[in-house]
Amino acid sequence: MRYLLGFVLLLQSVTALSQSVHFNFSKINTYNGLSHNQVNAVLKDEDGFLWFGTTYGLNRYDGYTCKIFREDHNDSTSLRANNIIGFYELPDRKMWVSTMGGPCIYNADTEKFDADYYSYLSSIGLPTGTVSNIIKGRDGRYWFLYVDKGLYLYSAKNKSVKPFNPRGTISPAEKITSIKEAADGILWLVYESGFLQEYNIKSEKVIFSSTSLQKQHKKSEDPFSLFVDNDGDLWCWNYNSGLFFFHPDNNTVTRMGKNSFPARLKSELVSQVVQDNNGLIWVGTDHGGVTLIDKKNNFSTDYLLN
Numbered sequence: 001m002r003y004l005l006g007f008v009l010l011l012q013s014v015t016a017l018s019q020s021v022h023f024n025f026s027k028i029n030t031y032n033g034l035s036h037n038q039v040n041a042v043l044k045d046e047d048g049f050l051w052f053g054t055t056y057g058l059n060r061y062d063g064y065t066c067k068i069f070r071e072d073h074n075d076s077t078s079l080r081a082n083n084i085i086g087f088y089e090l091p092d093r094k095m096w097v098s099t100m101g102g103p104c105i106y107n108a109d110t111e112k113f114d115a116d117y118y119s120y121l122s123s124i125g126l127p128t129g130t131v132s133n134i135i136k137g138r139d140g141r142y143w144f145l146y147v148d149k150g151l152y153l154y155s156a157k158n159k160s161v162k163p164f165n166p167r168g169t170i171s172p173a174e175k176i177t178s179i180k181e182a183a184d185g186i187l188w189l190v191y192e193s194g195f196l197q198e199y200n201i202k203s204e205k206v207i208f209s210s211t212s213l214q215k216q217h218k219k220s221e222d223p224f225s226l227f228v229d230n231d232g233d234l235w236c237w238n239y240n241s242g243l244f245f246f247h248p249d250n251n252t253v254t255r256m257g258k259n260s261f262p263a264r265l266k267s268e269l270v271s272q273v274v275q276d277n278n279g280l281i282w283v284g285t286d287h288g289g290v291t292l293i294d295k296k297n298n299f300s301t302d303y304l305l306n
Contacts, residue, residue: 028052033066035059041086046093047108053084058097069113071101077112080104088134091124091142091156096134103131125161126152137181141201151176151189166199166206177223182232190224190236196246210246212253217241227273229281231295237270243283256293256300263300265291 029037035057043051052059058069058079072078081101088096093108096117104113105120114120118128121144130147137143140156151164164176174192181187187199194217198208213224213236222238229235234246242257242265254260257268267288274282281293293300 028061035068040084043087043089045089045095051087053087055083057082058084079113080115089136090134124154126154135179135181143179145176145179151179166204178226180226180228182228188226188228188234190226192223194224198248208248210251212251213244213246216253216255217244229275230279235273235281237273239271240269242268243270262298263293266302
């Protein structure tokens with residue numbers, strides 16, 4: 001249950017919330033082609049393939065079968081290591097693959113991997129260093145978040161690079177842990193402490209800051225993650241503190257956990273949040289299954305997928 005959602009699927013129909021919405025699930029595991037049942041990361045690329053990063057190989061799923069990529073010590077263009085930590089889309093149909101042996105760059109045209117990721121970063125004008133996350137935005141924007149160098153914007157449209165250096169306010173002296181683009185050229189950022197900022201990409205200015213999440217969350221060494229839904233509301237979590245719903249219009253935070261009401265979580269170990277086409281929020285948890293949250297009716301329900 002660590003990295004949700006659409007792939008941990010059951011061949012049955014379930015009813016969601018009070019709307020009588022039916023979901024059809026199917027299961028992908030080692031019996032029908034997956035390289036390992038522990039899936040650490042999931043990605044859908046621009047070609048429509050689903051990628052599953054497991055502890056023993058990288059899987060590309062076309063809706064019928066999995067093509068498995070593994071490390072081959074006799075092939076320098078193979079996967080760098082079999083234990084996949086995560087992956088991120090890059091320009092030109094490339095993909096950044098983080099493994100326990102270090103990152104490598106996958107080329108969809110050749111189906112080969114390049115372990116020299118420093119050269120790749122240099123080739124598009126970015127500084128070399130340890131990249132912790134890459135977020136694909138709108139209009140060809142790619143945000144590169146470094147462990148010790150901050151945040152950089154790469155534009156695939158005009159092949160340019162800009163460091164994140166907002167005008168109009170002083171950023172807190174702490175690291176950015178997660179970012180997400182919203183509609184209308186807005187970028188949301190969350191820092192280590194839970195400090196939130198709203199950034200206008202066009203004007204390059206921070207237009208709103210909030211300490212509401214920072215004041216409410218429990219102290220934790222785990223970094224915050226961030227998801228922006230279709231209404232522009234934020235969902236924040238740091239794995240062991242439950243889920244925080246932030247409404248920018250009135251600068252309020254609502255925490256959801258085991259004892260919250262009426263919406264609650266079966267487990268407060270949150271690993272991922274996404275939104276479906278019906279506006280429902282899907283929350284993946286560790287040892288608590290999936291919780292579906294209906295924002296409009298402030299209602300939730302849980303599914304345990306086995």
